[in-house]
Amino acid sequence: MSTTTRTSLAALCATALAGTLAAAPTQAVDSTDYVALGDSFSAGTGTFARTDSCYRSPYGYPVLVAGQQGLALDYQACSGADTSDVLADQLGTLSPGTAHVSMTIGGNDVGFADVLTECALPGWVSDCDGEIDDSLVTLRTQLPGRLDQVYGEIADRAPNAQVAIAGYPYLFNGQDCSFATFFSGREMSRLNAG
Numbered sequence: 001m002s003t004t005t006r007t008s009l010a011a012l013c014a015t016a017l018a019g020t021l022a023a024a025p026t027q028a029v030d031s032t033d034y035v036a037l038g039d040s041f042s043a044g045t046g047t048f049a050r051t052d053s054c055y056r057s058p059y060g061y062p063v064l065v066a067g068q069q070g071l072a073l074d075y076q077a078c079s080g081a082d083t084s085d086v087l088a089d090q091l092g093t094l095s096p097g098t099a100h101v102s103m104t105i106g107g108n109d110v111g112f113a114d115v116l117t118e119c120a121l122p123g124w125v126s127d128c129d130g131e132i133d134d135s136l137v138t139l140r141t142q143l144p145g146r147l148d149q150v151y152g153e154i155a156d157r158a159p160n161a162q163v164a165i166a167g168y169p170y171l172f173n174g175q176d177c178s179f180a181t182f183f184s185g186r187e188m189s190r191l192n193a194g
Contacts, residue, residue, distance in 0.1 A: 033071070033100065034066055034102070035076060035094055035098055035158070036066075036073060036102050036103070037090045037105070037154075038086065039080065039081040039105055039108055040078075040081075042062060042077035043060055044061065044063070056075050056077065060075075062077065062102060063075070071100060081105065082105070083106065083109050083143075083150050086103070087153060091154065095158060096158065098158035100164070101154055101158055101162070102163075102164045102166065104168065105150060109138065110136075110138045110194075111134070111138065115135050116191070121182060122182045123184060136194055171192065172188035
């Protein structure tokens with residue numbers, strides 16, 4: 001993915017979330033208090049412009065949204081975070097005065113990186129289907145409860161906040177564009193569907 005494409009994707013996410021965050025809640029809260037939680041997609045890892053060990057980027061969508069909306073950003077998102085990391089490390093700054101919260105989370109809980117790494121191998125040495133199947137079991141049986149716990153904690157700690165949860169992008173367009181990976185069309189379809 002080119003730098004222009006990454007920047008465009010971040011800008012697209014920023015525009016979509018800005019519309020969601022622009023409408024302030026009706027409660028009397030500080031409208032400039034915005035906390036960004038989550039994993040690498042919230043941290044902006046793919047922009048290759050990290051500022052710390054969490055790979056937070058000045059081009060991540062939380063920074064772009066905060067700048068566009070004039071919000072003071074508390075950037076808690078961290079590359080590699082899963083739901084237990086959000087619960088243990090990222091919720092401390094939430095309060096009844098928090099006006100806005102955004103988050104992507106769940107990919108690391110279901111083994112996103114391990115699945116992609118396995119599926120990128122040539123088919124004769126890969127168990128891509130097995131990795132996808134295991135990930136889907138976790139996605140369907142364990143992740144819903146974990147997300148309920150995270151959402152419940154956010155609601156308890158920041159009851160007046162407007163919360164925006166971003167989804168994950170489709171990673172494939174039907175063609176493996178790298179000479180170093182070996183995704184089949186069927187594998188790419190399964191990964192996008194997951």
